[in-house]
Amino acid sequence: MKLKPIAVVRNGIRGQTDDWDVVESRLVFEPEYVPGLEGLERFRHIWVVFGFHKKRGWVAKVHPMHDPSRPLVGVFATRSPTRPNKVGLTKVELVGVRGRTVTVKGLDAFDGSPVWDVKPFEDDIEDVYGWRRPRRKKT
Amino acid sequence: MKLKPIAVVRNGIRGQTDDWDVVESRLVFEPEYVPGLEGLERFRHIWVVFGFHKKRGWVAKVHPMHDPSRPLVGVFATRSPTRPNKVGLTKVELVGVRGRTVTVKGLDAFDGSPVWDVKPFEDDIEDVYGWRRPRRKKT
Numbered sequence: 001m002k003l004k005p006i007a008v009v010r011n012g013i014r015g016q017t018d019d020w021d022v023v024e025s026r027l028v029f030e031p032e033y034v035p036g037l038e039g040l041e042r043f044r045h046i047w048v049v050f051g052f053h054k055k056r057g058w059v060a061k062v063h064p065m066h067d068p069s070r071p072l073v074g075v076f077a078t079r080s081p082t083r084p085n086k087v088g089l090t091k092v093e094l095v096g097v098r099g100r101t102v103t104v105k106g107l108d109a110f111d112g113s114p115v116w117d118v119k120p121f122e123d124d125i126e127d128v129y130g131w132r133r134p135r136r137k138k139t
Numbered sequence: 140m141k142l143k144p145i146a147v148v149r150n151g152i153r154g155q156t157d158d159w160d161v162v163e164s165r166l167v168f169e170p171e172y173v174p175g176l177e178g179l180e181r182f183r184h185i186w187v188v189f190g191f192h193k194k195r196g197w198v199a200k201v202h203p204m205h206d207p208s209r210p211l212v213g214v215f216a217t218r219s220p221t222r223p224n225k226v227g228l229t230k231v232e233l234v235g236v237r238g239r240t241v242t243v244k245g246l247d248a249f250d251g252s253p254v255w256d257v258k259p260f261e262d263d264i265e266d267v268y269g270w271r272r273p274r275r276k277k278t
Contacts, residue, residue, distance in 0.1 A: 001141070001142050001190050001192075001225065001253065001255075002140070002141055002142075003140050003141075003142060003224045003226070004223065004224065006223050006224065033199075033215075033223060035199035035200065035213060036197075036199045036200070036213040036214040036215045036222075036223075037213045037215055037216070038199075038200065038211075038212055038213035038216065039212035039213050039216035040213060040215050040216045042216065043216065047228065049188075049224075049226055049228065051140050053140075058175075060172075060174035060175045060177075061174065061175070061177065064268045065268060070268070072177075073177055073178035074174060074175040074176045074177035074178050074179055075175040076172075076175045076176055076179050076256075076257050076258070076259075077176070077177065077178035077179045077181065077182065077259055077267075078259065079258055079259065079261075079264070083175075083256060084143065084145050084172060084175075084256075085142045085143065085145065085188075085255045085256050086140065087142070087188055087226075087255055087256050089186065089188065089228065089256075089258060091261075114140065116140075116224045116226055117215075117222060117223075117224050117226050117228075118215050119215070119218055119228060120215075120216055120217065120218065122218075122230075125218070128216075129203045129204060129209070
């Protein structure tokens with residue numbers, strides 16, 4: 001399947017940074033997708049699905065937390081970006097929506113990363129739309 | 140960006156169903172990706188990133204919860220599958236890992252859907268790897 005970027009990340013960050021949690025990023029949307037943003041501002045948290053556009057290749061086993069003292073595990077048992085499909089997935093704080101720009105805090109994506117999707121955080125959906133999921137038994 | 144399926148969903152479900160929460164699905168992995176599954180069985184919940192492979196096109200505005208009595212909102216303010224990139228994202232219960240098959244419960248994907256990625260649920264990472272995130276202020 002081919003993905004088309006709906007937006008691009010702008011945050012000026014081009015290398016590893018210590019604390020992504022404090023980074024503010026602007027997601028600058030392609031004009032055709034801007035009508036799809038209506039109502040997004042009601043959410044406090046959203047998921048951003050984006051591309052690790054600087055990564056090439058993948059490895060089957062990695063050290064969790066980039067910590068070489070930890071035994072190797074499968075890459076799917078980690079959030080490492082060295083995965084077969086370069087899809088990043090991060091829950092971020094929504095700072096604001098203005099025109100074609102969605103500003104978020106806590107996105108661990110480099111400047112220029114393509115954005116594939118944004119989705120409201122599921123717990124906020126209940127609050128925003130006043131709809132409550134049937135309660136599940138704790139599993 | 141081009142995505143390559145790492146696995147395919149097998150659950151026999153070919154049309155809308157009432158309660159996806161109870162559906163068990165097998166994610167049948169391509170052999171080359173099986174080494175990447177090592178250690179995944181330690182998690183109770185995982186994210187599945189998959190393709191809405193039967194959907195075509197997208198719409199900018201939808202009724203939340205498929206409820207026509209609710210005012211239209213932008214598609215990005217919902218989880219509707221009628222989005223520009225057909226990427227589904229669901230947190231599921233991990234039932235088990237055996238060989239090339241990962242069995243999960245609660246995945247809202249039709250039989251035959253391509254799987255692009257699986258990632259451990261972030262809260263479980265702390266438990267599994269005994270690592271605790273620096274505590275953030277509630278925002």
